Amino acid sequence: MALQINSMSPPALLHHSSPPSMSPPPPPLSFLSSSSSSSAYSRTSRRRRTAASALRTAHASSPPPPASAAAPAPAPEAVDEFWKWFRDRAGASRPAAVNPGFVPEGLGLVAQRSLSRNEVVLEVPKKMWIDSDAVAASDVGRVCSGLGATWVPIALFLLREEGMGQASPWYPYLRILPKETNSPLFWSEEELYQIQGTQLLSTTLSVKEYVQSVFVKVEDEVILPNKHLFPSTITPLDFLSAFAIIRSRTFSGLRAENLALIPLADLTNHNSSITSDASWEIKAKSLFSRELIFSLQTPVSVTAGEQVYIQYDLQKSDAELALDYGFIEMRPDRQAYTLTLEIAESDPFHGDKLDIAETNGLGETAYFDIVLGSSLPQFMLPYLRLLALGGTDAFLLESIFSNSIWDHLQLPVSHANEKRICDVVRNACKSALAAYITSIEEDEKLLSEGNLDPRLEIAVSVRVGEKKVLQQIDDIFRAREEELGELEYYQERRLKDLGLAGEQGEIIFWEPK
Numbered sequence: 001m002a003l004q005i006n007s008m009s010p011p012a013l014l015h016h017s018s019p020p021s022m023s024p025p026p027p028p029l030s031f032l033s034s035s036s037s038s039s040a041y042s043r044t045s046r047r048r049r050t051a052a053s054a055l056r057t058a059h060a061s062s063p064p065p066p067a068s069a070a071a072p073a074p075a076p077e078a079v080d081e082f083w084k085w086f087r088d089r090a091g092a093s094r095p096a097a098v099n100p101g102f103v104p105e106g107l108g109l110v111a112q113r114s115l116s117r118n119e120v121v122l123e124v125p126k127k128m129w130i131d132s133d134a135v136a137a138s139d140v141g142r143v144c145s146g147l148g149a150t151w152v153p154i155a156l157f158l159l160r161e162e163g164m165g166q167a168s169p170w171y172p173y174l175r176i177l178p179k180e181t182n183s184p185l186f187w188s189e190e191e192l193y194q195i196q197g198t199q200l201l202s203t204t205l206s207v208k209e210y211v212q213s214v215f216v217k218v219e220d221e222v223i224l225p226n227k228h229l230f231p232s233t234i235t236p237l238d239f240l241s242a243f244a245i246i247r248s249r250t251f252s253g254l255r256a257e258n259l260a261l262i263p264l265a266d267l268t269n270h271n272s273s274i275t276s277d278a279s280w281e282i283k284a285k286s287l288f289s290r291e292l293i294f295s296l297q298t299p300v301s302v303t304a305g306e307q308v309y310i311q312y313d314l315q316k317s318d319a320e321l322a323l324d325y326g327f328i329e330m331r332p333d334r335q336a337y338t339l340t341l342e343i344a345e346s347d348p349f350h351g352d353k354l355d356i357a358e359t360n361g362l363g364e365t366a367y368f369d370i371v372l373g374s375s376l377p378q379f380m381l382p383y384l385r386l387l388a389l390g391g392t393d394a395f396l397l398e399s400i401f402s403n404s405i406w407d408h409l410q411l412p413v414s415h416a417n418e419k420r421i422c423d424v425v426r427n428a429c430k431s432a433l434a435a436y437i438t439s440i441e442e443d444e445k446l447l448s449e450g451n452l453d454p455r456l457e458i459a460v461s462v463r464v465g466e467k468k469v470l471q472q473i474d475d476i477f478r479a480r481e482e483e484l485g486e487l488e489y490y491q492e493r494r495l496k497d498l499g500l501a502g503e504q505g506e507i508i509f510w511e512p513k
């Protein structure tokens with residue numbers, strides 16, 4: 001729901017979901033976030049050290065080590081076949097800087113020699129990308145134009161090629177794609193129960209609902225009328241898997257109409273120690289060629305036998321990482337909760353407030369990501385004050401204040417306005433906190449005991465993170481409530497400006513001489 005702060009109802013603690021090209025229309029969710037404790041964080045570091053040592057022996061023909069990946073690793077001969085297919089199609093002749101190899105994250109890219117920082121480790125020609133051009137040139141492309149978001153034809157293309165089995169020219173690539181990840185999109189009811197009350201659950205359910213609604217349309221308009229292309233049954237779950245696999249394998253920045261699956265490059269795993277976002281570029285193959293290639297550089301130097309990692313997205317919260325890729329980092333700065341505030345349509349000043357919000361770069365709905373350990377986002381308090389404006393403060397909405405109202409909202413307007421904000425936000429935090437199935441202490445205990453199944457670890461970390469951020473928001477507004485009597489409000493500031501009040505707020509009477 002929306003934050004109908006004027007009518008004193010609880011705020012709309014909604015969540016927004018993720019990448020623009022593949023996300024459903026903003027769903028009406030609750031709060032979203034994720035989490036960690038310092039002990040959980042150090043356990044992650046330990047896990048990474050173990051992963052690094054496991055890697056030294058990894059190569060395509062070695063048996064897969066115990067993996068943190070959700071799906072069983074492909075057979076070694078499937079990886080060998082993929083590698084041969086890739087090199088043949090790419091026309092590779094020189095020894096490769098990286099090979100696909102078995103790593104704790106499933107498959108990954110293993111350096112074949114020492115690599116220096118920013119060295120190009122692989123190049124993939126456009127003819128090998130599965131993108132909208134590849135789909136448009138295929139049988140599927142001919143029957144699914146006008147389907148909207150780019151991921152939909154790509155998903156249908158994958159399902160069609162998969163249905164062809166070995167007859168598909170993409171078979172060696174499709175064969176090494178995992179069937180699932182640890183994203184909550186793949187969790188059972190029981191596993192989802194562990195994130196009851198979280199924004200992550202709301203987002204997961206909204207995304208699933210969105211994909212299901214697209215499936216219904218696509219089944220009706222494309223799959224069933226084209227039995228020659230889709231002879232076997234395609235279930236809603238197949239379609240959801242295709243969506244989630246595409247989502248987990250596309251580079252941030254290659255979204256919307258540029259969405260593409262890039263074989264080999266999509267074997268690069270994420271590492272939190274890498275702090276630079278862009279490790280790739282799309283460029284012409286050479287000075288005299290118009291052919292495009294995807295070129296991946298290693299963001300850090302890598303020794304032979306180690307894995308080449310990248311940073312997937314510095315901006316994503318743990319909950320977003322979980323949803324998109326099926327892993328989390330468990331770092332406080334990835335723990336966020338999205339507060340969605342909205343000017344209620346029933347607000348008697350709806351039009352005036354909307355004008356003010358829009359003039360200042362906001363809208364009827366505003367999303368504020370609150371990160372653990374960080375202060376409130378810049379415009380959150382002014383926006384809250386605007387929403388709460390009413391009663392004897394409503395005069396500030398009159399047109400004579402239109403140029404200055406946003407400045408006034410940067411500071412407390414009145415005791416009543418500030419109190420209303422505190423009440424609404426604190427009540428919302430309380431009701432959101434009551435919806436979780438465990439306490440912060442219980443979750444921290446579970447995390448400190450360790451050895452959790454990867455999905456349970458994601459669930460516990462995300463839910464404890466959300467609760468900590470909610471607790472942090474509640475603490476901020478509790479402290480504010482306690483100082484309401486000491487704050488300076490609009491009327492006092494105004495009297496001071498006019499020289500009618502002293503520094504302590506005492507009224508200075510004008511005495512005619």
Ligand SMILES: C[S@@+](CC[C@H](N)C(=O)[O-])C[C@H]1O[C@@H](n2cnc3c(N)ncnc32)[C@H](O)[C@@H]1O
Nearest residue numbers: 105106107181248249266267268269270325327
């Ligand atoms: C782009 S693919 C990378 C290749 C993938 N490992 C494979 O076997 O095909 C992204 C997926 O790899 C896995 N992954 C990548 N980085 C990871 C990490 N740091 N921890 C755990 N899993 C990771 C997740 O399953 C994620 O959805």
